[in-house]
Amino acid sequence: MRGPEIIARNGRMKVNMDREGLPFNAERNMSFNSRLAQELATWAATKGKAEEVVNALFRAYFVDVKNIGKVDVLAQIAEQNDLPKDEATEILLSRKYKDAVDTDWKRCASFGINGVPTFLAGKYLMVGAQPYEELQRLIEHVLKEPAAHSSDG
Numbered sequence: 094m095r096g097p098e099i100i101a102r103n104g105r106m107k108v109n110m111d112r113e114g115l116p117f118n119a120e121r122n123m124s125f126n127s128r129l130a131q132e133l134a135t136w137a138a139t140k141g142k143a144e145e146v147v148n149a150l151f152r153a154y155f156v157d158v159k160n161i162g163k164v165d166v167l168a169q170i171a172e173q174n175d176l177p178k179d180e181a182t183e184i185l186l187s188r189k190y191k192d193a194v195d196t197d198w199k200r201c202a203s204f205g206i207n208g209v210p211t212f213l214a215g216k217y218l219m220v221g222a223q224p225y226e227e228l229q230r231l232i233e234h235v236l237k238e239p240a241a242h243s244s245d246g
Contacts, residue, residue, distance in 0.1 A: 106155075109222045116156045125154065126162040131197075132190040133167045137176060145174045 103119045110117035130150050137146035149170045153159040159166050164185045171181035184190060204213060212219040212228060215235035219227065 110155070112224065113222065116152065118156050118158055121155065121158050123158065123160075125160045127154070128162070128194070129164065129167055129185055130154075130161040131194045132188065133171060133181060133185060135190040135193050135197075136181070136184050137171070137174070140176055142174055142176055146170065146176070149174055 099122050103121060107117050107119045127150075134143060134147050134150065137143050150161055153166065153170055154161050161167060161170075164182060167185055168178045168181040172178035201207070201211070205218060206213070206220075208220050210220075210222060212223070212231065214231050215238060217231060217235060219231050
């Protein structure tokens, strides 16, 4: 992605983020590989810290424009969320949660999910940041379908 495309993408993101009251740095002009961040979040979930770490990763990436593909950045995020920095570094360097994330990716691919966020409700996918009302309509639609009430669906 180059100059004008990045500016256009960031403009769309800024509108979506503002609509939802989320912080966003529209000056962002870099994308970073989030694979290790996903492994960190998977580990954080085992420590009861998934929500805090995911929120910190969001802020680091979309607001502070930090490279969440770097072990030292991720270990610092872990430490700031009351997780042991040395343990975070070890699990990231050893790739201890690589298989778990691979399994998640394969499961997502089997549903046709290839972007985030993606919301899966019944047999329907909704991709991208959505207003609350759209998500509510999706859920209400799925709940009205006969299969949603069957014992095997």
